[in-house]
Amino acid sequence: xxxxxxxxxxxxxxxxxxxxxxxxxxxxxxxxxxxxxxxxxxxxxxxxxxxxxxxxxxxxxxxxxxxxxxxxxxxxxxxxxxxxxxxxxxxxxxxxxxxxxxxxxxxxxxxxxxxxxxxxxxxxxxxxxxxxxxxxxxxxxxxxxxxxxxxxxxxxxxxxxxxxxxxxxxxxxxxxxxxxxxxxxxxxxxxxxxxxxxxxxxxxxxxxxxxxxxxxxxxxxxxxxxxxxxxxxxxxxxxxxxxxxxxxxxxxxxxxxxxxxxxxxxxxxxxxxxxxxxxxxxxxxxxxxxxxxxxxxxxxxxxxxxxxxxxxxxxxxxxxxxxxxxxxxxxx
Numbered sequence: 001x002x003x004x005x006x007x008x009x010x011x012x013x014x015x016x017x018x019x020x021x022x023x024x025x026x027x028x029x030x031x032x033x034x035x036x037x038x039x040x041x042x043x044x045x046x047x048x049x050x051x052x053x054x055x056x057x058x059x060x061x062x063x064x065x066x067x068x069x070x071x072x073x074x075x076x077x078x079x080x081x082x083x084x085x086x087x088x089x090x091x092x093x094x095x096x097x098x099x100x101x102x103x104x105x106x107x108x109x110x111x112x113x114x115x116x117x118x119x120x121x122x123x124x125x126x127x128x129x130x131x132x133x134x135x136x137x138x139x140x141x142x143x144x145x146x147x148x149x150x151x152x153x154x155x156x157x158x159x160x161x162x163x164x165x166x167x168x169x170x171x172x173x174x175x176x177x178x179x180x181x182x183x184x185x186x187x188x189x190x191x192x193x194x195x196x197x198x199x200x201x202x203x204x205x206x207x208x209x210x211x212x213x214x215x216x217x218x219x220x221x222x223x224x225x226x227x228x229x230x231x232x233x234x235x236x237x238x239x240x241x242x243x244x245x246x247x248x249x250x251x252x253x254x255x256x257x258x259x260x261x262x263x264x265x266x267x268x269x270x271x272x273x274x275x276x277x278x279x280x281x282x283x284x285x286x287x288x289x290x291x292x293x294x295x296x297x298x299x300x301x302x303x304x305x306x307x308x309x310x311x312x313x314x315x316x317x318x319x320x321x322x323x324x325x326x327x328x329x330x331x332x
Contacts, residue, residue, distance in 0.1 A: 031063035032279050037071035037085035041188065045208065045300045046071075046089040046267070052297035053087075053283070056290035061282055073206075074104050074155045080272040081109040087272070087283065091122060091157050091206070091265045095314040096241035104155040113318040115269040115280065116287055116309040118301055120208040123247050124161050124263040127214065129201035130222040137228045140202075141169045146180030149202040150194070153185040158204040161236065161263060168232045188213045195221040208267065208300050210251050218255045225260045233261055241314065271318050280320030288328055306330055 054066025152158035
C-alpha cells in the first residue's frame with residue numbers, strides 16, 4: 001500500500017470512528033416502568049423514599065412510571081421473588097434470611113438482587129410501661145413477669161427477633177403465655193392508646209431514627225427502654241448477620257436516659273432479578289446522581305451515600321446496577 005492510499009485509508013478510518021463515537025456513547029433515555037413495594041404506612045419512610053426515587057428516575061428518563069404499593073419488611077422480598085413487584089426496601093436481616101432460607105422464609109429466595117445499601121440504622125427496641133417492675137429484658141425473663149406484649153405480627157422482624165432473644169434464655173412466646181402473660185400484634189395507629197390504657201405494657205419495635213409513634217408514647221403513655229445482656233445480643237447477632245449497637249440516651253429529647261444496648265440493622269434496596277439490566281443501571285445512576293435530592297425528600301435516607309451504597313450487601317448486585325457502579329468508579 002503506497003503512502004497516498006495509506007493516508008486515505010487512515011482518514012476514512014478516523015472519520016468512521018468519529019461518526020460512530022456518539023452512537024457508542026449515546027445514553028438510553030427510554031422511560032423506566034416499575035412496581036415499587038414500600039412499607040405498611042402510606043406516609044411512612046419507605047413509601048416516601050421510593051416515591052422520591054421515582055421522581056429522580058422520571059427527571060432523568062421522562063415518561064417513567066413508578067407505582068409505589070404498600071408492603072411490609074418481611075414480605076417485600078417474597079413479593080419480588082414471586083414477581084409481585086420490581087423494587088423494594090427491606091431490612092438487611094431479611095436478605096440474610098432470604099439467601100439462606102432461614103425463618104421467616106421457608107426456602108432460599110433466588111429471584112432477588114441488591115441495588116443499594118441505604119446504611120440507615122434500624123434498632124430493635126424493647127419499650128415497656130414505666131411502672132413495669134423490671135429494668136432489663138434478662139430480669140423480665142428470669143422473673144417470668146406476666147406481661148401484655150405487642151410482639152408484632154407473625155413473620156415481622158420484631159416478632160422474629162423477639163422469639164430469637166427468648167430462645168437464648170431457653171424460653172419462647174408460648175412460655176410468656178404460661179407465665180400468665182398475653183401476646184398480641186398492635187398497629188402503629190393503636191400503639192399509643194393501648195400502651196396508655198394498659199392493654200399492653202411491652203412493645204417490640206424495629207425502625208430507623210426517632211419514630212413518631214414512639215415519641216407519642218413518651219409524651220402520653222410513660223415508657224422506658226429495657227436493655228438486653230451483651231452475651232445474648234452477640235449470640236443473636238452471630239446467627240442473623242446483625243450488629244450490636246445502642247439506642248442513644250439522647251433520643252426522644254433524652255427520654256431514653258442512657259444508651260441502651262440493642263440489635264441494629266440497616267435498610268437495603270433490592271430488585272427483582274428479572275428486571276432488565278438497563279432499568280437496574282438507570283436506578284443505580286439515579287440514586288448516585290440524586291442522593292442529595294432524595295435526602296431532602298426523605299431525610300431518614302441522608303445516609304444513602306455513593307461511597308457506601310455498594311458495601312455490606314448480602315445479596316449480589318443486579319448486573320445492570322453493578323455495571324453502572326463500576327463505570328462510576330464506585331466498584332473496583
